[in-house]
Amino acid sequence: MKKRLFSMILISILCISTAACGNTSGGTASTNRTTITIAARDGSFSDVINAVKADFEESHNCSLNVLSFSADDIRNNTIEDSQKETGSYDIIMIDDPLMPEYIEKNILCNLTQLGYTDDEDFVEKSRLLGKDPYPLGATYALPFSGNVQLIFYNESVTGSDIDLTNWQSIYESCLEANKSGKKGYAIRGQSGNPIVSDFLPILWSYGGDIFEDHNVILDSQESRDALEFYCKLYSTGENYEKNDLVNAISSGEAGIALGWPSWFISGTGASAKIAQIPGKRDKNSEVLPTGEIGNWLMGITSNSSNKELALETIKYLTSKDVQVKALDYGGVPTRTSIFRDKAILDKYPFFEAIYSGTNNSRVRPRTAKWSSIEEVFGQELVKCINGEQSVDDTIRISQQKIEGLASQ
Numbered sequence: 001m002k003k004r005l006f007s008m009i010l011i012s013i014l015c016i017s018t019a020a021c022g023n024t025s026g027g028t029a030s031t032n033r034t035t036i037t038i039a040a041r042d043g044s045f046s047d048v049i050n051a052v053k054a055d056f057e058e059s060h061n062c063s064l065n066v067l068s069f070s071a072d073d074i075r076n077n078t079i080e081d082s083q084k085e086t087g088s089y090d091i092i093m094i095d096d097p098l099m100p101e102y103i104e105k106n107i108l109c110n111l112t113q114l115g116y117t118d119d120e121d122f123v124e125k126s127r128l129l130g131k132d133p134y135p136l137g138a139t140y141a142l143p144f145s146g147n148v149q150l151i152f153y154n155e156s157v158t159g160s161d162i163d164l165t166n167w168q169s170i171y172e173s174c175l176e177a178n179k180s181g182k183k184g185y186a187i188r189g190q191s192g193n194p195i196v197s198d199f200l201p202i203l204w205s206y207g208g209d210i211f212e213d214h215n216v217i218l219d220s221q222e223s224r225d226a227l228e229f230y231c232k233l234y235s236t237g238e239n240y241e242k243n244d245l246v247n248a249i250s251s252g253e254a255g256i257a258l259g260w261p262s263w264f265i266s267g268t269g270a271s272a273k274i275a276q277i278p279g280k281r282d283k284n285s286e287v288l289p290t291g292e293i294g295n296w297l298m299g300i301t302s303n304s305s306n307k308e309l310a311l312e313t314i315k316y317l318t319s320k321d322v323q324v325k326a327l328d329y330g331g332v333p334t335r336t337s338i339f340r341d342k343a344i345l346d347k348y349p350f351f352e353a354i355y356s357g358t359n360n361s362r363v364r365p366r367t368a369k370w371s372s373i374e375e376v377f378g379q380e381l382v383k384c385i386n387g388e389q390s391v392d393d394t395i396r397i398s399q400q401k402i403e404g405l406a407s408q
Contacts, residue, residue: 034062034306036313039078039089041296042068044262045145048326049317056316062309071095075371078301082107087303090310094141094297096129097364102299103132103140104368109300112138114311121320125358126295126334134366141299142318143334145326147260148357149201149292152272157182157255166280167205167229174236174255183254184236186245189385192378194242198258199381201277201290202226202233204362210373211365216406219399227384227391229281234385246271260294261354266330274350276357293361295334369405376401 040046046068053064067089069077078092082105094102102108111130118127122143128134130141151164157177163169174184188194203209206229208222237254246263248254250271264271279287298314300307316322323333327344332354338344339355364370380398383389389397 032061034309035065036062036090036306036310037065037067037088038313039074039092040066040068041074041093042070044329044331045093045296048322048329048331051329052317052322052325056313060309060312062313064313078102078107079105082301082303084303086305087301089301090304090306091298091300091314093144094299096293096295096297097370099129099132099134099141099297100366101368101371106302107299108140109302109304109307110138111140111142111300111311114300114307116311116315121335121337122318123334123336123339123355123358125293125361129293129295129363130297130299134363141297142314143295144298144314144318145262145296146332146334146354146358147262147294147296148354148361149197149258149260149277149294150353150357151256151275151277152249152259152264153256153275154249154252154254154272156252157184162256164275164278166278166282166285167202167233168282170256170278171229171233171236174233177255178236182252183238183248184256185233186237186248186254186257187230187234187239187385188242188245188257189234189239189382190241190378191375191382193374194378195381195385196374196378197292197294199227199230200292200364201258202230204290205277205279205281205285205288207286207288210377210402211367211406214406216399216403218402219395223395224391225281227381227394231385231391239385261332261350262330265332265350269348270350274353276353276360279360289360289362291357291361293358293363367406369408372405373402376405 038049040049046066049066057063074093075098078089081088116139118139126143126146129143130139131137132140153162158173162173177184188198203223203226206222206226208220208226210216210218240248242263245257249257258277277291279290298317300310300314304310320335320337323331323335323338327348333339339351345351377398380394384391384394
């Protein structure tokens with residue numbers, strides 16, 4: 001009897017010990033903590049979340065599990081995961097041009113229906129990116145990181161008196177750089193998103209566009225003039241991959257390029273001079289909005305089992321306090337109050353150009369087919385800059401291919 005009693009006590013002790021070990025994480029019982037899994041963009045985006053998450057975890061008795069992915073992997077993984085009844089991710093980061101695709105595939109939860117009310121401190125152009133129908137529908141995502149295409153240049157190549165108000169003046173400065181043995185204009189001319197993003201601001205400055213009222217209007221004289229100019233501008237410089245382009249401008253190998261603030265800005269400052277993309281083709285042209293806005297947003301998945309806590313999480317991660325902390329990691333804010341804060345502007349004077357550029361930016365076409373359109377249009381643009389296809393054929397064929405995609 002004594003042996004039997006001793007065995008029962010021993011078994012009880014072992015069970016209690018095992019349960020205790022299995023239920024602790026950092027000293028807190030895991031059974032009392034909800035885990036919110038975030039599919040985040042790799043690099044500084046994930047770094048920021050990991051740096052600030054502890055306060056939220058403590059105040060909400062939860063754990064934020066941050067999974068870092070490349071831009072392509074976030075899209076591919078979240079689309080695949082959306083087919084599950086209960087998703088692996090509660091929160092996903094979204095490259096804003098993909099919003100229509102995510103909405104069409106029912107990947108995102110309607111935040112307005114969850115009780116979210118718009119925060120007017122967000123810069124309006126950034127805030128509207130998370131709405132569907134764009135720009136006045138319900139809110140599906142909040143702007144986590146600001147980004148707008150800007151001009152980046154090295155004064156040692158271009159000179160400090162460069163006229164950045166129109167594209168013709170930029171071209172003339174690039175020719176002068178060539179005379180001194182430097183490369184003038186650097187492009188990111190790889191097929192797909194890189195070259196399409198690089199060309200669109202010039203297309204817009206020439207009064208061209210891809211869509212108008214859902215109709216494809218690329219086949220125009222404005223488009224031909226813009227592409228001819230783009231090829232001429234490219235002849236002064238070189239075609240680079242992203243990291244090489246940043247190094248070329250920062251080091252003074254090349255004079256000027258389009259880019260995104262997150263490429264050139266770190267916690268210690270900017271590695272090149274920054275200006276808003278010109279909206280004029282020449283000095284006498286009408287000023288048009290040209291800089292692509294490209295915010296990274298945060299949304300909640302439709303198949304998340306923790307939607308209410310996930311909403312509190314993205315409100316926290318896009319809050320003013322967190323965005324201020326993110327500045328030390330090269331973060332770009334999306335809140336007006338931060339952009340207008342004098343102390344912050346004194347430390348980051350280039351925020352003025354980012355704020356101005358955001359307010360004068362343009363969204364890429366709001367279509368669920370955008371990724372496919374970038375792919376086919378980019379293929380044709382690459383043929384053109386490589387001299388394999390004429391400007392006229394490039395525009396005509398691109399029109400036909402984009403029309404085919406749009407009609408599917």
